[in-house]
Amino acid sequence: QKEVEQNSGPLSVPEGAIASLNCTYSDRVSQSFFWYRQYSGKSPELIMSIYSNGDKEDGRFTAQLNKASQYVSLLIRDSQPSDSATYLCAVNSPSGAGSYQLTFGKGTKLSVIP
Amino acid sequence: DAGVIQSPRHEVTEMGQEVTLRCKPISGHDYLFWYRQTMMRGLELLIYFNNNVPIDDSGMPEDRFSAKMPNASFSTLKIQPSEPRDSAVYFCASSPSPGGGFSTDTQYFGPGTRLTVL
Numbered sequence: 001q002k003e004v005e006q007n008s009g010p011l012s013v014p015e016g017a018i019a020s021l022n023c024t025y026s027d028r029v030s031q032s033f034f035w036y037r038q039y040s041g042k043s044p045e046l047i048m049s050i051y052s053n054g055d056k057e058d059g060r061f062t063a064q065l066n067k068a069s070q071y072v073s074l075l076i077r078d079s080q081p082s083d084s085a086t087y088l089c090a091v092n093s094p095s096g097a098g099s100y101q102l103t104f105g106k107g108t109k110l111s112v113i114p
Numbered sequence: 115d116a117g118v119i120q121s122p123r124h125e126v127t128e129m130g131q132e133v134t135l136r137c138k139p140i141s142g143h144d145y146l147f148w149y150r151q152t153m154m155r156g157l158e159l160l161i162y163f164n165n166n167v168p169i170d171d172s173g174m175p176e177d178r179f180s181a182k183m184p185n186a187s188f189s190t191l192k193i194q195p196s197e198p199r200d201s202a203v204y205f206c207a208s209s210p211s212p213g214g215g216f217s218t219d220t221q222y223f224g225p226g227t228r229l230t231v232l
Contacts, residue, residue, distance in 0.1 A: 031213060031215035032213060034220065036223075042226075043224060043225050043226050044157070044205070045223070046220055046221075049220055051216070051217075092212075092213045092215075093213070094213065099162075099169050099170045099212065100212040100219070101159060101170070102147075102213075102221060104158075105156070106156040107156065
């Protein structure tokens with residue numbers, strides 16, 4: 001059973017601060033790692049993808065991956081009220097016979113306070 | 115470019131009725147995925163297709179659920195008979211590839227269908 005764990009929150013940060021979201025996963029052979037943002041009543045929207053150890057930056061967002069520790073994180077710098085949403089960590093792993101499975105965590109609810 | 119299209123956006127039905135959800139993937143994406151999202155269980159994969167062929171249906175909860183993909187631009191998820199516990203948001207997603215550690219395995223989600231079974 002592949003598992004992806006996230007703190008459900010809510011995580012509250014003041015506007016302008018750094019928000020740090022964390023995720024751990026169980027399957028050591030996982031190959032692709034994603035952060036999706038989901039506003040209430042909307043569909044998941046891709047924020048970041050990362051495939052190798054280290055940091056990947058895109059604007060105010062930085063994804064960090066540590067495969068040895070089975071840990072992936074997302075940093076949001078200069079947080080804005082519009083960043084308030086649920087952030088889903090997703091991990092893609094082989095599931096046998098050439099197939100793959102994208103497993104989602106249950107999400108961390110972020111609230112940015114003006 | 116048009117994204118993944120789903121219909122209907124909302125469906126309210128009574129227990130025992132048949133429900134059909136529809137999806138049109140992004141053109142050129144060979145993989146189509148059906149997910150269900152609930153507060154309790156989060157986002158769960160139900161089934162996925164490659165080039166219209168079902169590859170992994172291990173997430174389909176029971177025989178009441180069935181999915182088809184008659185061509186590259188259309189898929190359906192059917193629930194017959196529906197039960198109140200099927201109430202959830204059902205998402206369709208598509209991608210150029212299913213995995214392997216490449217940027218092409220990013221999945222793009224449709225707007226979802228909110229199903230309520232009374």
